[in-house]
Amino acid sequence: MTETIPAARTVAPTAASPSAKPTRIRYFILALLLIAxxxxxxxxxxxxxxxxxxxxxxxxDKAQMGQIFAAFSLTYAFALVPGGIIADVLGSRIAYAFALTTWSIATLTQGFANGFNMLFGSRLAIGALESPAFPANARAVTMWFPTGERGFATSVYITGQYIGTPLFAGLLLWLANDFGWRSVFFTTGFGGLALGLAWYFLYRDPLDHPAANAAEIDEIRAGGGLVGKKERDAFEWRKAIKLLTYRPVLAICLGKYCNNSILIFFTTWFMTYLVEARHMTMIKVGIFQALPFLGATAGILLAGFFSDFFIRRGYSMSAARKAPLIIGTVLASSIVLVNFVESDVVVIAVLTVSFFAQGVASSSWAAVSEIAPRQYIGLTSGVTSLAANLAGITTPILIGYILHYTGEFYWALNIMGGVCLIGAFSYSFLLGPLYRIEMD
Structure with a gap:
């Protein structure tokens, strides 16, 4: 199918002038993706x-908290495929605005919880309603960025999953301590409603954005960006199932699941680990909790930068995209070392290195953008993200039950280290060369 280019855009004065300077609206779009x-x-x-x-x-108790932590991923993981379809059909603008608004309402409901059932239900709702977000991210980056910039652009928005905690954890801890834990959910919920409205008015795809000139559109297209409006293929479940038969998709699914286990630990049980297992004061927690997240932020940015750098220097796209995945998952297994050290400073150093490595391996989103069929970018993102977020179900429940019966994190951390090595095996030996999948 051919791209349909609006006539006004093809005859614009900027397109006719060889010296027209491309706009850089894609970096504003990237800032929106990062904030969201x-x-x-x-x-x-x-x-x-x-x-x-x-x-x-x-x-x-700990077992109940493990179930509540897992509730988000229970619905999020299995809603990701429908979420990817929604992103493909509605586009990033509508899909993201809807998701932001509705999950923020569900966030607010946690502030009214009076027991296990309401908290569990709220987390189930948030998981389902967040599902179009990352497929919409992947779709937007694939449309707005040429191949040589896509790895770094992907890394930038993925840093959002790491920098939010160090940026806001202190504020949210202060709110919980001084104004009660319910204020945490009220504050973040209302913030999301405001951002959902802003996204709807500020985001557009490349050919629809009034501030992107023809020179920028041509630059993105020439570099491999999928800027165009295409006639939408009718969705067929047969093709969605066929996607799962491709080796690169399955290998990335396994690798993302293994790598995501580390992220899930840091976004669920990490605070409890510092307070209860390491007996740190709230002042220490406030200082130390940020360091692993900053390490992960550095990891994903460095992975994206060097991946794009090596592509521009003539290295194969497969080698440049796969190297961070293998190195990151191997190094992330170092989390097991915290079981053998006593010093709080050394514990945080080890956790920072492990989470840094997890960030490096999170550049797998760029690999997904490279292999996804053109008409199923959101769906491919949804399938691989589903696999990653199965770790969000298994990891918190597993840790919760281990703590409930043993009272220690020892075996939980050892298991996560082993899982990381399985991910390294998948990226090293199962993935094979990366290529754009063509589906009839």
Whole structure:
């Protein structure tokens, strides 16, 4: 199918002038994606920040908290495929605005919870309603950025899942301590409603954006960006199922699941680990909790930068995109070392290195953008993200039950280290060369 280019855009004066300077609206779009992703993860992790307070107030034990932590991923993981379809059909503008608004309303309901059932139900709702977000991110980046910039652009918005906690954890801890844990959910919920409205008015796809000139559109297209409006293929489940038969898709699914186990630990049980297993004061927690997240932020940015750098220097796209995945998942397994050190400073150093490596391996989103069929970018993102977020179901429940029966994090951390090595195996030996999948 051919791209349909609006006539006004093809005859614009800027397109006729060889010296026309391209606009850089795509970097404004990237800033929007980053802000939306920050809020996305703040609304996932705000429960972890409030957990020490609300668990005491509502009388919830570790096994119950593990189930509540897992509730988000229980619906999020299985809604990602429909969420990807929604992103493909409605486009990033409508899909993201809808998701932001509705999950923020569900976030607000947590502030009214009076026990296990309401908290569990609210987390189920948030998981389902956030599902179009990352497929919409992947779709937007694939449309707005040429191949040589796509790895770094992907890394920038993915940093949102790491920098939200160090940026806002102190504020949210202060709110929970001084104004009660319910204020955490009210604050983040109302913030999301405002951002949903802003997204709707500010985001457009490339050919629809009034501030993107023809020179920028041509630059993106020439570099491999899928800027065009295409006639939409009718969705067929047969093709969605066929997607799962491709080796690169399955290998990335396994690798993302393994790598995401580390992220889930940090977004659920990390605060509890510092307070209860390491007996740190709230002042220490406030200082130390930010360091692993800053490490992960550095990891994803460096991975994206060097991946694009090596592509521009003539290295194969496969090698440049796969190297961070393998290196990151191997190094992330270093989390097991915290079981053998006593010093709080060394513990945080080890956790920072492990989370840095997890950030490096999170550049798998760029690999997804490279292999996804043109008409199923959102769907491919949804399928691979579903696999990653199965870890959000298994990891918090597993840790919760281990703590309930042993009272220690020892075996939980050892298991996560082993899972990371399985991810490294998948990226090293199962993935194979990366290529754009063509589906009839």
């Amino acid at each position: 992703t920050i809020l996305n993860y703040v609304d996932r992790t705000n429960l972890g920040i409030a957990a020490p307070f609300l668990s005491k107030d509502l009388g919830l």
